[in-house]
Amino acid sequence: MLQGKTVLLGVCGGIAAYKAAALCSKLAQAGAQVRVIMTKSATEFIAPLTFQTLSRHDVMIDTFDEKDASVVSHIHLADSADVAVVAPATANMIGKMALGLADDMLSTTLLATTAPVFVAPAMNVHMYAHPAVQQNMRTLAERGVRFIEPGTGQLACGYVGKGRLAEPEEIFAEISRFFQQDKPLQGKKVIVTAGGTVERIDPVRYLTNDSSGKMGFAIAEEARRMGAEVVLVSGKATAPVPAGVNYVGVESARDMLQAVLDRFEDADIVIKAAAVADYRPAEQAPQKIKKNEETMTITLVKNQDILQTIGERKTKQFIVGFAAETEKIDEYAMAKLRKKRCDLVVANDVSAEGAGFGVDTNVVRIYDKDGLVEALPMMGKNEVAARLLKLVASRLPDRKGAD
Numbered sequence: 001m002l003q004g005k006t007v008l009l010g011v012c013g014g015i016a017a018y019k020a021a022a023l024c025s026k027l028a029q030a031g032a033q034v035r036v037i038m039t040k041s042a043t044e045f046i047a048p049l050t051f052q053t054l055s056r057h058d059v060m061i062d063t064f065d066e067k068d069a070s071v072v073s074h075i076h077l078a079d080s081a082d083v084a085v086v087a088p089a090t091a092n093m094i095g096k097m098a099l100g101l102a103d104d105m106l107s108t109t110l111l112a113t114t115a116p117v118f119v120a121p122a123m124n125v126h127m128y129a130h131p132a133v134q135q136n137m138r139t140l141a142e143r144g145v146r147f148i149e150p151g152t153g154q155l156a157c158g159y160v161g162k163g164r165l166a167e168p169e170e171i172f173a174e175i176s177r178f179f180q181q182d183k184p185l186q187g188k189k190v191i192v193t194a195g196g197t198v199e200r201i202d203p204v205r206y207l208t209n210d211s212s213g214k215m216g217f218a219i220a221e222e223a224r225r226m227g228a229e230v231v232l233v234s235g236k237a238t239a240p241v242p243a244g245v246n247y248v249g250v251e252s253a254r255d256m257l258q259a260v261l262d263r264f265e266d267a268d269i270v271i272k273a274a275a276v277a278d279y280r281p282a283e284q285a286p287q288k289i290k291k292n293e294e295t296m297t298i299t300l301v302k303n304q305d306i307l308q309t310i311g312e313r314k315t316k317q318f319i320v321g322f323a324a325e326t327e328k329i330d331e332y333a334m335a336k337l338r339k340k341r342c343d344l345v346v347a348n349d350v351s352a353e354g355a356g357f358g359v360d361t362n363v364v365r366i367y368d369k370d371g372l373v374e375a376l377p378m379m380g381k382n383e384v385a386a387r388l389l390k391l392v393a394s395r396l397p398d399r400k401g402a403d
């Protein structure tokens with residue numbers, strides 16, 4: 001079932017480390033290549049030889065113990081993983097992951113991987129409930145880490161409560177489900193626009209906005225995961241470019257329009273999450289403007305609306321627009337949907353807490369021509385992306401099993 005998949009199994013120092021051996025065995029039996037990384041503390045509980053024998057691979061513990069001179073182990077392991085699973089994950093490892101620390105082989109590899117990460121915590125009930133641990137888990141969840149909840153019961157420390165590592169069968173089932181997940185956008189060509197456009201005044205000055213690109217990048221990443229061929233057309237953005245997408249960097253709204261039009265005919269889905277400048281300076285000075293006058297006026301002219309342009313030209317394409325609003329969300333979002341001939345509009349109140357520019361979360365309302373379809377609570381931008389794309393997939397003319 002997991003034939004050809006590489007699973008990175010991180011084992012931390014907790015009494016539940018022994019259960020990781022059963023997990024390792026199940027994964028290997030299902031055909032996965034299991035690459036085990038243990039923390040030093042984990043080796044106090046269980047011998048590396050156990051994992052080496054079960055996985056038929058060297059077990060990594062020390063970052064500097066390079067067994068193969070032709071590769072850098074932590075990068076090689078990080079890149080080769082289709083999925084990473086930390087089981088058991090201690091409070092310490094969860095804290096390090098949340099902070100982006102890399103002081104051992106496991107934390108370093110987890111920082112270097114772009115593969116989806118599952119975390120199965122195991123610890124004392126009070127440690128699990130501690131606000132610091134809870135906060136760290138929230139941070140990770142917002143970044144897309146998937147948690148496999150610990151069970152409740154008798155803990156090795158004597159307490160009865162939440163903190164017991166999920167059973168190996170349960171963790172194995174989660175991972176199998178992940179690989180079996182339907183790819184509802186398989187074979188679809190998706191264009192995602194993201195980031196803010198840059199409208200030049202002169203060679204060193206420009207008008208732009210606060211867009212970080214996070215929402216659009218999360219959509220591009222999720223679309224890729226759902227099997228789509230993704231072109232990410234992005235203006236200025238601070239978010240890291242997701243792996244596996246074709247990235248096209250642009251500067252101005254006019255560049256973005258051209259980049260989208262060049263690829264529009266072949267596209268099945270276009271999602272316009274970019275913050276496009278509505279106006280640009282009428283003229284762009286060829287040389288740096290000198291401060292000669294007491295006042296200065298810049299005349300702005302309207303940019304062509306990219307979304308409206310493709311809305312008017314659409315044939316088979318499914319078009320999703322965004323609407324950034326600060327008031328009358330329903331009314332303005334529906335007006336944009338009609339005017340720009342979108343199939344869906346995703347609106348957010350950019351003035352609300354946990355929504356809009358720069359933050360990792362968003363609060364959105366999704367509309368179609370008949371009105372509100374979904375009002376999502378505050379959630380991570382990658383989760384918003386997943387929900388949105390699932391909805392898009394379910395509305396494609398030749399939908400493939402999406403619900």
Ligand code: CTP
Binds near residue numbers: 274307
């Ligand atoms: N958009 C576009 N081209 C523009 C301006 C906006 O494609 N020149 C797209 C955005 O990418 C977004 C949608 O239109 O998907 C709505 O953008 P928004 O800034 O919310 O609205 P505007 O249409 O610019 O209207 P207003 O600024 O008056 O709210």
